[in-house]
Structure formats: C-alpha cells, structure tokens
Amino acid sequence: MSPSPTEPGDGAPWVDRCDASVRSWADEAVRRVVADANRSADTHLHVFPLPPEWGIDLYLKDESVHPTGSLKHRLARSLFLYGLANGWIREDTTIVEASSGSTAVSEAYFARLIGLDFITVLPRKTSPEKIALIERYGGRCHFVDAPPAMYTEAERLAAETGGHYMDQFTYAERATDWRGNNNIAESIFQQLGLERHPCPEWIVVGAGTGGTSATIGRYLRYRRLGTRLAVVDPENSAFFPGWVTGTTDYATGMPSRIEGIGRPRMEPSFVPSVIDLMMPVPDAASIAAMRHLNDVTGLSAGGSTGTNLWGVWHLVARMLREGRQGSVVTLICDGGERYQHSYYNDDWIAGKGLDPAPYRKAIDRFLAEGVWEPPRAP
Template sequence: MAPSPSEPGDTSWVDRRDDSARSWADEAVRRVVADANRSADTHLHVFPLPPEWGIDLYLKDESVHPTGSLKHRLARSLFLYGLANGWIREGTTIVEASSGSTAVSEAYFAQLVGLDFVTVIPRRTSPEKIALIERYGGKCHFVDTPPAMYAEAERLAAETGGHYMDQFTYAERATDWRGNNNIAESIFEQLSLERHPCPDWIVVGAGTGGTSATIGRYLRYRRLSTRLAVVDPENSAFFPGWVTGAADYSTGMPSQIEGIGRPRMEPSFVPSVIDLMMPVPDAASIAAMRHLHDVTGLSAGGSTGTNLWGAWQLIARMLREGRGGSVVTLICDGGERYQHSYYNDAWVAERGLDPAPYRAAVDRFLAEEVWAPPRTP
C-alpha cells in the first residue's frame, strides 16, 4: 500500500499503515507463539555415573521438540524476529542455508503460517532430514559444497523476492538471552531442586553459534559461576578461530558431524562468552553417541556424541581435582535421522573412522575412573 497523508491536505506526516498486512502478521505471530505454548519444556535426563564420584551429568533432551531437534527453538526465534521486524509478510518465500535440522524446523514453521519454504542444502545431508523437510512442505535446493550455500541462498531469495533467514548471522540476536524461556533459563529452572543446582560446566557444540551465545550471555547476566565449554568437531573453523582470535578463520572443509562445525567463523559465533573450547575427533563423537544408546536407550545424533565426549573430559578433570558438582550438556536431535550413517558400521568405515578405541576409553573411564583416550594423529 502506498504511503498516504495522515489527514486530508496534510503532507507533513506519512502514514505507512497497512491494516491487512499487520493483521496477517499478527495471526502469524499468534500461531508461532501458540506452538510454543502447546509444547512442554524439554526433559532433563540424568546420565548414570558412579555414585561415589559425587558428580551429576545431565542431558537436556532437545530431540523431543515437535521437529525433533534443538533447532526448533532457533527456527521459532528466527520466525518471530523476521515477523516482528516486518521482513516476513503474507506471500513471502522463506529461504535458508542449512545443513539439515534448521531447515526441518523452518519448513515446519513456514507451513504453520502458510508460506513457501526453500532451503539450500549440501547433497551429503542425510536422506532422513531431506524427507522431513519435504514432509513439512519444504523444497530442497542442493549444492555440492557447504561454502556455496550462502551465496546460493542469497541468489534464490533475490530471485523469488523472498526473505533469506540467514541463521548464521541472526541466530545470536533473534533469541532473548536474558530469559523468556530460552534454553539457559530452562536449564537452571530444571536444576533448582537438584543437589548441585548451579553446574560447574555447560557443554554445547556450535553450528550457528546461537546456542553458545545465548547460554554464555545468560550466565554473565545472571552472575552465575557456571562456565561454558564449546566442543568442536574435525574440519571446523570455530576452535582454531577461537584459539588464534582470527574472526575470519576458514578451513573450507565440511564437518562430518551434522549440525555442528562450520567451514568458516560464522557471524553468530561469539567467542568472548566462551570459557573453554575443546576439539573432538569425529570417531570419538560416534563412539560417545553409540555408548549413550547402549547404556540409556536414548538414541541421538553425532553432535550429541561430541557434547558427551567434552562432558566426560571435564568430569575427568573434576575427579582429578577432587571436586563434586554437576555438568549439563544437550541431546541435540534424535538418532533416527542417522540410521544410515553414524549407526551404520559400513558407512563409518568408508569414511576412515574407527570408534572402537574411543568406546574402550569411555568404558574404562566409567568403570575404573581412568581417562586415557587415544592420542589423535
């Protein structure tokens, strides 16, 4: 609707009001917020550690969201951010660059508010995730290499007159890090009746960097003693970029652990809120993920294994220092998405990965209190 004077004959004020557009946006926001209101908070599981250690390990199970992953929170925040900013309107095509789970969740919310959704996605993305994107009405546009995703998503958004969600830029600002039921606030509310309600560490991976930014900022805002550790898989730019302080660090190589690790330092990654970063071998991530399933029956993806490996390292440090306490990490998504890959011995072997020595190290640690992982090449 073209701008019009606010009063007849008055050209000093311009009224940009569009009642029909505002009405559509109001309804879209209501639907997105109602989805959150229908969903109970995610579970906080206790991982079995030897009781004599005096240490508790908690797993916040983000796989129980309606779209099955931690990215459900991000997609909800990105949609609300885009709607509140007036970037998403009736008829807008939503475009994203995603390695999988964010696209699944954004396709869900696009369908919820009646918009078309297209994601630019690497060809190697798991077929299970592709099927989920399409189940929610999304379309997949494939590229051969992850670095090509960004420019192609921008091109598609311009071509369709759509909105590029750009999770890698907006993840750290779309979520209210001070509270409003973000993941950090939820963790501390759920821990309030535990014997160690203020954990020594929270351990997360970084895909966009949004989760670590939210948790790290919340810890400082609430003046909590908990420290934030970020784990990073092979080929990712986050760990070397954090160590060197190079904001433009790039490896140009894809991560084999879907959902975390990036070939470049992303705009949403906030190094200054992180207390510790730990590189994790891909084979260790797979060993930890499979150990979780064998011990607890919980089925999770490779990024959860990365988280667990980091948590066990920190628990080993606490034991050496003679300290009790608690550690919290995340179940990022469910293992049903990775039956063809991380749970498939042939697939793992084809990629030159050998989880067996790492699995043996975990078993020994939990049985004998000896942390002696294999040396990485």
C-alpha cells in the same frame, strides 16, 4: 499552534505505511508461532548414571523431543518471530534458508504453520532422513556440492523469488532473548532447581550457528552465575582454531562430518568472548560417545550429541582430578533416527576411515575404573 496530523508543520505530505491487512496477517502469524510453543512442554532433563562415589551428576537436556525433533526447533521459532516482528516476513513471502539439515526441518514446519513457501539450500550429502522430513513439511530442497556455496546460493534464490533469506548464521545470536523468556539457559536452571548441585560446574554444547553458545554464555553473565561454558568442535571446523587464534575470519573451507555442528568459516553468530573453554573432538570419538549413550541408556542421538559427551568426559575427569563435586549439563541435540544410514551404520563409518573402537574403550574404562586415558587424535 501545533500542527495537526493532517497539517504537517513543514508542509510536506506524511508518508503513512500502516496497512491494516498486513498487520492483521502478521498478528495472526505471531499468534500461531507462539501458540506452538505453548503446546510444547519443556524438554526433559535426563540423569546419566555415574558412579555415586564421584559426587558428580550429569544431566542430558533432551532437545530431540521438540515437535520437529531437534534443538533447532527453538532457533527456527526465534528466527520466525524475529522476522515477523521486524516486518521482513509477510503474507506472500517465500522463506529461504541455508542449512545442513535440522534447521531446515524446523523452518519448513513453521513456514507451513503460517502458510508460506519454504526453500532450503542444502549440501548434497545431507542425510536422506532430514531431506524426507523437510519435504514432509512442504519444503523444497535445493542442493549444492560445496557447502560454502550455500550462503550465496540462498541469497540468490531469495532475490530471485522476492523472498526473505532467514540467514541463521547471522541472526541466531540476536533472535533469541538471552536474558530469559524461557530460553534454553533459563530452562536448564529452572529444571535444576531441586537438584543437589543446582548451579552446574559446566554446560557443554557444540556450535553450528553459535546461537546456543551465545545465548547460554550471555545468560550466565547476566545472571552472575558461576557456571562455565565449554564448546566442543568437530574436525574440519573453523570455530576452534578461530577461537584459539582470535581470528574472526578464520576459514577451513571444509565440511563437517558431524551434521549440525562445525562450520567451514567463523560465522557471524558465533560469539567467542562468552566461551570459557573450547575443545576439538575427533569425529570417531563423537560416534563412539553417541553409541555408548545408546547402549547405556537406550537414548538414541545424533553425532553432535556424541561430540558433546566426549567433551563431558574430559571435564568430568578433570573434576575428579581436582577433587571437585558438582554437576555438568549437556544437550541431546537430535534423535538418532536421522542417522541410521550413517553414524549407526558400520559400513558407512568404515568407508569414512573412522575407528570409534579406541574411543569407546576409553569411555568404558573411565566409567568402570575412573581412569581417563583417551587415545591421541590421529
């Protein structure tokens, strides 16, 4: 006779952890997070004007139009759903994160959406515009002087409050469904479906956690697509040298001046094996490309978008040299309104010892004459 649920076969009492109230709260929290996605239309895919005789189309996927104004809105949504589905986030959980700013803005938004407290650990030099946004969504900011200290301080605060450390730098690559489910890669290819080059030669992105590059790189392989993935990296970041040398624990210990990308260490969510090409980008080149975008199109973006675009100009020039036509896609990661005190401020730029002028001259000449002669990095 088979044992019944009330009569375990081994004589030991069953441990029943099913709490209807806990599941009911989690169900409602998931509903709210998914409903937020349903209320948001897909992000725009802008066409950047290139000389028609080149036969190359450049598309900019504008992630700044998300409700919280950046690409990190996708990541925050995925991290909350991942934490809820794993049972890590409950009705009384304080959410704690380590962030350079934009992820914290988006996570503060989702924490408020489901009624939870949120604390973020930030570098003290985070832009005041981002800090104001975090606080507007009800988040609390805890500052550290040295960016590498964010990790241990976030862990300490989570333990102290009995909260959950979201740890975007570990979970970004696994929280997003890279096979599809309207992730950023699937969205790009759907939007390109009616374009003349629907399968781009290159997709160009930066790396902060590494989650976006991991999602796109895996999707390209899963769908057996010929598109190659290029990742650009700012000064002081560990990603490029770690990728080149194959050193998984490479660290610089230095903060990036381009907020949102570049890290002082190789992060767990960074997946080097899905990347076809990496390019280091001088910070002055990022600022020049960001400002050029604004002048030509009226689109205001942050420094990481400029990093993306500097990589794009290298690749478009390469396609021209090789006589290849096709398309290239990159991201507008966030809006320039967050950086009026910094990347759009000439005094701030001069104070950092940066000179975007030679890089801007190279971009202007390239688009006018097709001649790509970037200045040598200092």
